[in-house]
Amino acid sequence: MELFDHLLYGLQNLAGVTPVLVVIAGVVVGILGGAMPGISPSMAVALLLPFTFGMSASMGIVMLCAIYLAANYGGSITAVMINTPGTPSAVVTAFDGYPLTRKGQAGTGLGVSLIASVVGGFVGIVILILFSGPLARLALKFWPAEYFALAVLGLSTIASLGGGRWLESFVAVLLGLLLNTIGLDPLSGVSRFTFDIVRLYDGFSFIPVLIGLFALSEVFSCIESGEVNAPSVVPDKDKSPWPSVRDYLKLKYAMLRAGIIGTVIGIFPGAGGTIASFIAYDVEKRVSNDPDSFGKGTPFGVAAAEASNSASVGGALVPLLTLGIPGSSSAAVLLGALMIHELQPGPELFTKHPEIVYTLFSSLFVANIFILILGLLGARLWIRTALIPKRALYPMILAFSFIGSFAVRSSMFDVGVCLAFGVIGWILTRYDVPVSPVVLGMILGTMIEQNLRTTIMMGGPGLFFSRPLSLALLTLAFASVLVPYLRGRKSPSSRKGAGGAA
């Protein structure tokens, strides 16, 4: 097989002390970066970008890819331990990861998220290497009508996420969509609801909102309930906190399914990775024998979320390598890195610099293995976070939140935004309005609006229904909203079921 020869060749480039050290450094930095509230994978990659200029092109790319993969996993650590997703796609990891920690099963949450990340990562890479061609053709089949339909499908997952609280979830998602219209109109550039504040021209920056709604609101809630002074949940001393191999094996299909969903949806530029994690979680909940356990701390939920968001890394590289178009913000930084080394990403890279491409592929495999090793070592450390008294932990979370919010655009305004959304999130959670649909609405708002209007400009609303792919996606979305709604009507008792959203 020619492919294996190439990959072997790529692996040879990684044999040696320096490349391995580069990968390890990338993985360590990535995990630590991802584990810091507010440092998203794309930021971790961007912050470290300048350090790679001095390296050779292939080593630079190897390092950045390692950071990218590892940061995606690192984000799940904070999601599980302190309910602070470092990335939009880790929001879903927190749904079940944090409840696990609260139940004193942080080991399960951390273990499953690590294994699922690694498995999902492998699935993504394998699909990337074997099927990037056909996937790129699929990406080209997507017109604005399909992007719109995909975003709507993403939104429709809240119908099942919210559990019985579908009304509150709808309110929350619409609040997110409405707040998302703040800023310059993506099509005409008209300034909407900005009150003439230049900082609002791009709307609310995403990371500060995320940290505010999740981390700060959780801190405020715990201060209110007095939980902050309660003793930490000490895991059972007699039992190993870590899941056994058999526990992991139970999750194998969940991880595979989520991995495939993550890769395929991850190829779409924009919100691919995030939509993928919501959809993967939704699918897992639907196929589960025990859908009620979702949102209350089931390893299946964590596995689905983490596997899909790590797999989306492979997905996001598909359009980058086949078309020269980045599939995610981190991939966009990779594109910049390639350009600084005077390499043009795109199909020509395969013919002109195959060594770079195959070194990149091999480095993803190697990085994944190091994530597993270092993750297992690190998890012993992270689990101790649960032992830190909350009154010492919380001030630190707030301080980290400042850094994360500031770093996105080097702006103090965003730090204020973070606090404001912290207060909003605290109030909403107090009155049973889930905050994760707000986040989903804010992620998907632009995608929905822009593609809706573009489609209408291109040929009228008829396009949504005359294009088969778009019609299929919309029907699926519609059905997934209608079914739980009708079920909810039939049995009012099911309203009690608490939602997945924290």
Place this chain on the structure above:
Amino acid sequence: MDIIGFLGKGKGALVLFGACAAVLVVLSFLLRSTKFAPRRGRILIVAALLELCGVFFFLTFGLEDIEAVGSSAKTAPRLWASLLAFFSLDQLRRVLSGDAKPDPESGDLSRVFRAIAIVALAIWGMAYVGFYVATCGMILLLLLLLGERRPLMLLSLPGGWLFFSYFVFARVLMMGLPTGALFG
């Protein structure tokens, strides 16, 4: 048109938000001794959401349509505002008919407000004393607020943070956090 232009920025915006807040305060006061008192918080949230919808819908009338672009900037905000208003009203109906749960019992609210005040103070103070001093002070005050009294913790956490954050963010990552007017 002019009134929208006035309310859409600067002082006008303050007037607009002030009015909205005032309505909420009055409403909260009015509901105090009615049969809706146990669900007052829920009603206020719905009211705030409805106000938000109203404000956004109202402000869309000030948006300009650019014909060359071929699609209006007003569509989406109006759509979301209307749908949000619809679902909020449905929620209001549920609350008023007693279908919804009563408000949750309040915990230690004053401590939350003090925590928020400390955080806000730190953000405000950053412009003057810089990021490092401000966050240090914030950590110290929060520790005291949350009941930490051991001198070792009170010293080591803010100090450790100062050292760590300066080294990692300023030296290694060169993030350019604000240093403040006093030290700039």
Place this chain on the structure above:
Amino acid sequence: MKRTVLWLSVVAILVSSACAALAAYPEKPIHVVNYVGPGGLMDVTSRKFVSVAKKFTDATFVIENKEGAGGLVGMQAVLEQPADGYTVFAATTSNIAKVLTSKKNVDEYVWGFEWIAMLMKDPECLIAAEKAPVNSWESLVKDAKEKNGAQLWTGPAAGGNDHLIAMKVWDKAGIVGKWIPYKSGPEAMMALLSGQGVVYVGNPADVGGREGFKIIAVARGERMKQFPDVPTFAELGVKGLEDEVMWRGFAVRKGTPEEAIVWWETLLKKVVADPEWRGFLEKDGIDVVDYGRKEFTEQIKKDLEDSTTYLRKYGLIK
């Protein structure tokens, strides 16, 4: 007499201290503010510039990214710093159009800057999908006439430089099209490949490394060395599109000391002569220039005038 002496000495001290301060430029790190994120086009350009410039100077450069609002956030950040030449804005053509379309004050956001160094002229061109029915200027014009206004052109944000060029082409060639804006240039190119529009407005570098694209016309006086088969608009019979470019360059706040500006102009000449810098840009069909304050300011004036005319003509501004 005494007073005169006193005054003279005061002036002397001031001048000498000022000279001492200025002669030392740059005595502190110079911050280069990018309006795009790391890895963005201008970010890549300024980082490359800095790395080449290090051959000629010991100055320390710090690249900052202040993203947002098409450059307005970055511009504002620079304007808030003292006019001492230690904060430099890395600008492109798009920023000028952005100031106009968002109705910001031109005197503040454009002329609040001293435009000190223009690095390059990236010629604008029309790009079509190679295998599509419309893949030449002739077929484009024919298709436009048939569709009569419904021909779709893809590109980044409405009112940006590429949209402006599209409007100029429509005007000069007497055709009508419809601008479909995408979130970014690359996404618009992907849209072109998937058949959503017939032509994309961009720069020659956009086709580099990507397959399935073809440049059908370039807005340049003569053909590009790197793409000898691509005709210019003039050859195709469309006049008035001989010098349509996207430039990239540096600006400082108005009132920056003369020494700092001269230092930059001198540095620019040295960098431009460097083969590494030329190679980096020329492989993409970009014309390297070394415009100082005077020529750069002329370019800005022309841009402002053109943008205002066409944005108004097509109803994007009043």
